[in-house]
Amino acid sequence: MSDDPNKVVTPAKLKKRFRILLGVSLALNLMVIGAVVGVISKGPGRQGGGPGMRETAFPYVGAFDRADKRAMRQEMRARLSYRSEARAAHQASYRAFLELLRAETFDAAAASSVMSAQFERAQRLQTIGRELSIQRISDMSVEKRAAYADRLEYRLDNPKKRGKRKDR
Structure with missing residues (x-):
């Protein structure tokens, strides 16, 4: 008897059905948007596309020994004392782009x-990192530079084996 074709559907039931349908549609749209944003932010896979800045710089930085990495990090922080200001400027520019x-x-x-403007700020950071890396390598003895070259070669040949966390 509940399948009576003459039964009148009240506006409240239609409103509830519409809300459910709208909610499901919104959830599906958000899933699709999330998937697209995830793919874009992850970048190209192994199949194609050029390497990003992180993929390019990672082997060089990762091949430094722990003490060198710590010293370089301290030097970066000293040279980028405006870090919080740069972060705020970056966030403001994202908001401006959204508008x-x-x-x-x-x-x-x-x-x-x-x-x-965002890319210029990022490029300044990359430039400082490159300068610090080259300076650190220039200051190395022949033996330390050879050890760095061995670690770099290992990282390039074995990108998935980055070592233990305590060694980084």
């Missing part, structure tokens, strides 16, 4: 400017 995305008309020039 550009949500605007009625998209201002491509302004969006490019926001991204360029």
Whole structure:
């Protein structure tokens, strides 16, 4: 008797069904968006695409011994004393980019400017890291440089074997 075709569906039941359908649709949309963002943020897989900055720098940095890494980290912090300010500027530029995305008309020039400023801040960090690395290697003795070369070669030949956490 519950399948009576003459039964009237009240607006409250329609409203409830609509809410459920809307909730399921929203959940599916968020899953798809999350998957797309995850794929984009993870970057290219082994099948193709060029290496990112992290993949390029990681073997060089990882091949330094623990003491050198600690010393370089301290030098980076000393040279980047404005770190919290840079982080705040980075967050502000993300917010500005979001506003550009949500605007009625998209201002491509302004969006490019926001991204360029972010990339310039990142490039400054990379430049300092590269300078510190080259200086540290220049200061090494021939034996230490050969040991560094061996560790670097091992990391390049065995990218999945990074050593124990305590050794990093």
